[in-house]
Amino acid sequence: MKKNHFILIVSILLILCNYNLIFAHCDTKDGPVVTDARKAIDQNNVNYVLKWVQPVNEIELRETFQLIMKVRVLSSEAKQLSDNYFFETVVRLHRNGEGESYTGIKPSGTPIDVRIQAADKSIAIGNLYPLNDLVPKANLPELKKRFDKVMMLKNFDVNNVQAGREYIEAYVQFFHYAEGEEEAPNHEQLENAGFISYIPWILTGIFFITSIIYGFLYYRD
Numbered sequence: 001m002k003k004n005h006f007i008l009i010v011s012i013l014l015i016l017c018n019y020n021l022i023f024a025h026c027d028t029k030d031g032p033v034v035t036d037a038r039k040a041i042d043q044n045n046v047n048y049v050l051k052w053v054q055p056v057n058e059i060e061l062r063e064t065f066q067l068i069m070k071v072r073v074l075s076s077e078a079k080q081l082s083d084n085y086f087f088e089t090v091v092r093l094h095r096n097g098e099g100e101s102y103t104g105i106k107p108s109g110t111p112i113d114v115r116i117q118a119a120d121k122s123i124a125i126g127n128l129y130p131l132n133d134l135v136p137k138a139n140l141p142e143l144k145k146r147f148d149k150v151m152m153l154k155n156f157d158v159n160n161v162q163a164g165r166e167y168i169e170a171y172v173q174f175f176h177y178a179e180g181e182e183e184a185p186n187h188e189q190l191e192n193a194g195f196i197s198y199i200p201w202i203l204t205g206i207f208f209i210t211s212i213i214y215g216f217l218y219y220r221d
Contacts, residue, residue: 051164054097146174
C-alpha cells in the first residue's frame with residue numbers, strides 16, 4: 001500500500017512538472033523576441049527589446065543588459081554565456097508578462113503553427129492573403145480590424161518604448177485571434193496575471209518536498 005502511494009505521488013509530480021509544457025506557447029531561438037534581443041546586443045541599444053516586457057520588468061531587463069554588455073567582451077565563452085543569459089531573461093520576462101510559465105527557449109527549427117507562420121507573412125507583405133484559407137470566414141472582418149491596427153502601429157521609432165509596446169499589444173491580439181483565440185489580454189490584465197505563471201512551480205515544489213519526505217519515511221520503515 002505504501003509503495004502504491006509513493007508511486008502515485010511521484011506520478012502527480014511528473015504531471016505537474018509538465019503542466020506548463022502542455023499549455024505554454026513556444027518561444028524559439030529564431031522567434032521575434034530573441035531576434036529583437038540580438039538586435040539590442042548588436043546595436044548596443046536595449047530599446048529594441050524593451051517593448052516585449054511590461055513596465056514593471058523594465059528595470060530588471062535594463063540592468064541585465066548593462067551587465068551582459070560588460071561581461072560578453074571578456075572572452076568568446078563569456079560572450080556566448082552572456083548572450084544566452086540575456087535571451088533567457090527577455091523571454092522569461094515576456095512570458096511572465098503574458099501570465100504564462102517560462103519553459104525555456106526552444107531551439108531553432110522548432111515546428112510552428114501554420115497560422116502563426118501565415119500571420120507573420122501577412123505582416124511582412126502587408127495583406128491577409130496568407131491567412132484567408134486558415135481562418136473561418138466569419139472571423140475575417142475582426143481579423144482585418146486587428147491586422148490594420150498592427151500595420152498602422154508597425155513603423156514606430158525604436159527609441160519610443162511606449163509606441164513599441166502599443167505595437168506589441170496589437171501584434172499579440174492579432175496573433176491570438178489568428179490562432180483561434182477570441183481575445184488576447186491587454187496590458188492591464190497582463191500586469192495582474194503574472195503571478196499565475198508561478199502556480200505550477202509552487203505546486204511542483206510542494207509535491208516534490210512531499211514525495212521526498214514520504215520516500216524517506218517509506219524506506220526507513
